[in-house]
Amino acid sequence: MNSITRPDSLDVAGIRSAFPILAQSVRGKPLVFLDSAASAQKPRVVIDALCRAMETQYANVHRGLHWMSERTTEAYEETRDAVAGLLNAADRHEIIFTRNSTEAINLVAHSYGRGLLKAGDAVVISEMEHHSNIVPWQMLRDDHGVELRVIPVSDVGELDLDAFDACLADGRVRLVAVTHMSNVLGTYTPAGEIVTRAHAAGALVLLDGSQAIVHRRVDVQTIGCDFYVFTGHKLYGPTGIGVLWGRRGLLERMPPFLGGGDMISSVTMERSTWAEVPHKFEAGTPAILEAIGLKAAIGFVEDVGYEAIGRHEQALTQHALARLDEIEGLHIIGAAPDRGGVISFVMDGAHAHDVATLLDRQGIAVRAGHHCAEPLMQRFGIDSTARASFGVYTSLEEVDVLADTLARVREFFK
Amino acid sequence: MMFEDLRDLYQEVILDRGRHPRNGSRLAAFDVRAKGDNPMCGDRVEVFVAWDDAGKVAKVGFEARGCAISVASADLMADSVAGLSAAEVRDLAGYFATLARKGSADDIPARFAAAIEGLRALAGVHEYPSRVKCATLPWHALVAALDGAGEASSERD
Numbered sequence: 001m002n003s004i005t006r007p008d009s010l011d012v013a014g015i016r017s018a019f020p021i022l023a024q025s026v027r028g029k030p031l032v033f034l035d036s037a038a039s040a041q042k043p044r045v046v047i048d049a050l051c052r053a054m055e056t057q058y059a060n061v062h063r064g065l066h067w068m069s070e071r072t073t074e075a076y077e078e079t080r081d082a083v084a085g086l087l088n089a090a091d092r093h094e095i096i097f098t099r100n101s102t103e104a105i106n107l108v109a110h111s112y113g114r115g116l117l118k119a120g121d122a123v124v125i126s127e128m129e130h131h132s133n134i135v136p137w138q139m140l141r142d143d144h145g146v147e148l149r150v151i152p153v154s155d156v157g158e159l160d161l162d163a164f165d166a167c168l169a170d171g172r173v174r175l176v177a178v179t180h181m182s183n184v185l186g187t188y189t190p191a192g193e194i195v196t197r198a199h200a201a202g203a204l205v206l207l208d209g210s211q212a213i214v215h216r217r218v219d220v221q222t223i224g225c226d227f228y229v230f231t232g233h234k235l236y237g238p239t240g241i242g243v244l245w246g247r248r249g250l251l252e253r254m255p256p257f258l259g260g261g262d263m264i265s266s267v268t269m270e271r272s273t274w275a276e277v278p279h280k281f282e283a284g285t286p287a288i289l290e291a292i293g294l295k296a297a298i299g300f301v302e303d304v305g306y307e308a309i310g311r312h313e314q315a316l317t318q319h320a321l322a323r324l325d326e327i328e329g330l331h332i333i334g335a336a337p338d339r340g341g342v343i344s345f346v347m348d349g350a351h352a353h354d355v356a357t358l359l360d361r362q363g364i365a366v367r368a369g370h371h372c373a374e375p376l377m378q379r380f381g382i383d384s385t386a387r388a389s390f391g392v393y394t395s396l397e398e399v400d401v402l403a404d405t406l407a408r409v410r411e412f413f414k
Numbered sequence: 415m416m417f418e419d420l421r422d423l424y425q426e427v428i429l430d431r432g433r434h435p436r437n438g439s440r441l442a443a444f445d446v447r448a449k450g451d452n453p454m455c456g457d458r459v460e461v462f463v464a465w466d467d468a469g470k471v472a473k474v475g476f477e478a479r480g481c482a483i484s485v486a487s488a489d490l491m492a493d494s495v496a497g498l499s500a501a502e503v504r505d506l507a508g509y510f511a512t513l514a515r516k517g518s519a520d521d522i523p524a525r526f527a528a529a530i531e532g533l534r535a536l537a538g539v540h541e542y543p544s545r546v547k548c549a550t551l552p553w554h555a556l557v558a559a560l561d562g563a564g565e566a567s568s569e570r571d
Contacts, residue, residue, distance in 0.1 A: 349433065351481035353455060354424075357542060361420055370456040383456045383479050408416050413429070413482075 010308040016393045018043040018300070029363030032398045037183055037211060037342045037389030038367050040236045042297075049296035050238060050289050061288055062262055062279070076288055079295040080278070086298050087228060087245050088219040094251065096244040096278040097286055101210045102132040104229035104244035105177070107257045107281060108206055109136035112227075115255040117174055119145030124167045124176040124203070126151040126159055127379050130183050131372040133208045137177060151178065153379050157185040157334025161193065168201035176205045180212035180228075184371045184387065185334035186317070186342035188212060195224040204250070210234055214391070215313045215340050217306040220245055232290065236392070237297030241290035244281070251277040258283040301392075309392050313341040316390045316399055323403035329410050333385055341390035344371070347406070350413035352386040358409045359386075364402055422538035423545070424482065427490075432482030437492035441475040450555030450566040452547055457484050461555040471495050471503065474556065481548050487536055488552035494529040500560045506530075507553045514539050514549045 016022050019041050024031045033041060053075065059068035061076045084092040098104040113123070113136075123137050123146055141148040149167045152160045159178070167173060176198040181188050191207055198205045206227035209218055213230045220228050227250075232241040246254075256263055256274055260283035265273040274280045301309070320343055324330055329348035347355055356368035367387045370377045377383060388402055417424075444462035451458045457480035466472035474492035478485045491510075495503050506526055510533055512519040517540035522530050539549045551566075558566035 353457075353481035353545065353548065354432075354483070357423070357545060358417055358420060361417060369454065374456070377456065383458070405416070412417050412420075412424070 010304070010312045010392075012312070012393065012395050015304065016395070018045070019393050020044060020047070022393060026363040026365070027361055032362075032364040032401050034388040034390065034394065034398065034402060035365045035367050036214070036391035036394070037234065037387065039233045039239070040214065040391050041393065042238070042293075043236055043300050045300050046237055046293045046296045050293045053289055053292045058289070060285055072288060075292050075295070076286070079291040079298075082295045082298045083243050083245075086213075086218070086302070087243075088221050089245055090221060091248050093277050094245050094248050096246070096251070096281045097291055098229075098242040098244055099240055099287065100233070100242035101208060101229045101231040102136075102242075104231075104242050105133055105206070105208065106136045107244055108175075108177075108227055108229075108246070109140045111254040111257045111281070112175070112250070113137075113140040113146065114144055116253060117144065117146050120147070120172065121174045122147040122149055122167075122172045124149045124151060124164070124173050124178075124198075126178045126189075127153040128157070128159070128182045128185060128187065128189075128373065128376050129177075129179055130208065130210070131374070133177055133179060134375065147172070149173065150375075153185075153376065157182070157187045157336045157339075159189055159194075161190070161197070164194070165197060168197060168203065171202060173198070173201055173203040176203050177227075178205075178207065180207045180209045180218070181215070181340060181342070182334075182373075182376070183211050183342060184344050184373045184376050184385065185336065186339040186344075186389075187334060187336040188216070188338045188340060190338075191223045191225065199224070211340075211342060215306075216310055226250060232294040232297060235294075235297055236300055238287075238290040238293035240287045241294045248277065251281070256280050256283070260284045262286070304392055312392065313390060316394055316396065317341050317343070319396055320388065320390075320399045320402070323399060324406065327403065327407050327410055329414070330406060333380055333382070341394070342387065343389070344385035344387045346382055346385050347410060347413070350409060352384040354413065355386045355406070355409055358412060359402070359405060362401075362405050364405060366402075423542060425535045425538065427535045428482060428486040431486035431489040435476075435478075435485055435489035437473075437475050437489050438478065438485065439475050440477055441473060444475070446559045446562065448555045448559035448561075448564050448566055450551045450558065452480075452551055455548075457481065457548060457551055459484065459488055459552050459555050461488070461552060461559050463556070463559050469499060471498050471500075476552060476555075478552070480551070481545075483536070483539060483545055483548040484551050487549040490533055490536065491552050491556060494532050495556070498529070502526075503560060504557055507557050510536075510553055511550055513537050514546050516540055 057071040061073040080095045083095045151164045204226040209230040228245040233239040263283040333344040352368035441462040447462045449460045459478040462475045464472045476488045554566035
């Protein structure tokens with residue numbers, strides 16, 4: 001077994017006490033929540049921010065001339081500043097609130113894809129994408145005559161960059177839309193390298209940061225990408241709030257996605273004109289409370305600090321890989337050197353659902369299935385995996401409980 | 415011991431049939447077939463049915479990729495429907511669905527007594543709501559085959 005490096009700077013017990021749900025028992029056992037990649041638990045500061053907003057300062061935003069609306073608008077817009085800070089965006093107007101990553105990608109596929117791409121242009125995705133970064137592009141391909149190309153994944157679970165170059169070679173690629181971290185393999189993709197190669201070929205880059213931003217600091221200016229999307233609920237925030245960051249010049253050229261209130265400059269029965277970004281892309285009453293909760297979540301993450309979060313994630317990941325590797329008959333999917341706190345595995349003689357049901361009886365929550373990444377499952381010749389994923393509150397002891405229990409699961413199905 | 419409480423779900427017959435299904439192959443000659451899939455979890459099954467001269471089920475075979483529950487359910491299903499008419503298979507599918515959801519099924523006609531007895535090992539699934547679909551998926555596929563539908567989804571549950 002590898003030696004365990006305990007992250008001195010991260011007080012896991014203290015962090016756990018900030019998450020009320022972690023005190024819950026499940027089926028008479030302490031909850032061991034290892035499904036954070038699906039959705040993370042919420043710290044007290046996020047819960048309180050939602051309640052406090054509803055109890056003390058709530059009204060609709062951007063329209064009321066009264067005190068409550070002004071305060072709520074301020075709080076909502078402060079989240080935009082917080083997100084801009086989180087991503088190191090050059091301009092707060094580049095932050096667009098969506099429901100989730102899926103909606104953010106659909107926004108780009110509709111607005112940029114249908115608005116600025118033409119038939120014969122190509123979009124590149126990869127074999128390790130979540131369905132949310134596959135299906136919108138297939139719809140664009142089918143509706144709009146845009147060609148869709150796919151970067152294959154190597155046996156260790158990395159993007160095949162030579163194949164990527166081949167995808168770019170004819171100069172017809174306008175956009176590369178890839179994940180920043182696989183939700184199945186835990187692989188971090190080489191974002192900077194992807195951007196360099198794409199830009200050299202005249203293509204823009206969208207990164208799906210749904211998983212990556214949970215564990216690593218994302219600086220969109222350093223990475224050099226053109227769009228970045230993430231979702232609040234995986235980052236310890238509420239559901240129903242996601243983010244699209246895009247370069248301002250690009251967003252200004254893109255037509256609106258949804259039409260309605262809040263996104264217009266003026267409306268007559270003959271025609272309407274659009275509001276400036278970001279409001280052009282935020283039709284209708286937004287997820288006000290969820291945005292306020294997201295600001296609290298960002299504050300929580302920044303307080304813990306990405307350096308400590310990243311160190312803790314790596315300690316957990318290395319420990320888990322070492323412990324799971326000891327279990328006879330258990331096979332970890334993917335072995336990329338640059339990987340994080342998402343580990344998928346299969347077990348001889350036991351389907352992932354059976355594994356998950358047995359773990360659940362011991363209070364351990366993992367995900368089992370295709371993880372909304374069926375093409376990647378096909379790539380590895382499997383139908384499903386069990387997946388353990390870690391959050392900032394995950395402890396090394398919980399990883400040990402998982403490994404010890406999996407060894408017993410293996411015995412059960414042997 | 416750990417997992418003792420799971421023996422209601424994973425009875426020995428389930429583990430055995432899940433590992434070594436007796437009917438788990440495509441029939442060399444069949445009259446109807448249908449696929450079933452559960453898009454939420456990726457379980458897949460294809461069911462093949464051969465009729466006898468009297469219009470009853472002569473044999474059912476299946477190919478499945480799924481969990482122990484779904485494979486064992488398909489295997490026990492294949493045993494249970496031999497000799498039944500299409501109408502009887504549909505009825506039995508209904509009783510089985512109730513058994514899987516509720517743990518028991520009342521007023522089962524005597525002619526199904528033996529068939530249901532063989533399926534009762536799957537009754538424990540009712541305590542695991544997320545797993546009921548695993549048990550019912552092969553039945554959806556079988557009924558789809560009888561209907562000539564070709565495909566079934568456990569999302570119909």
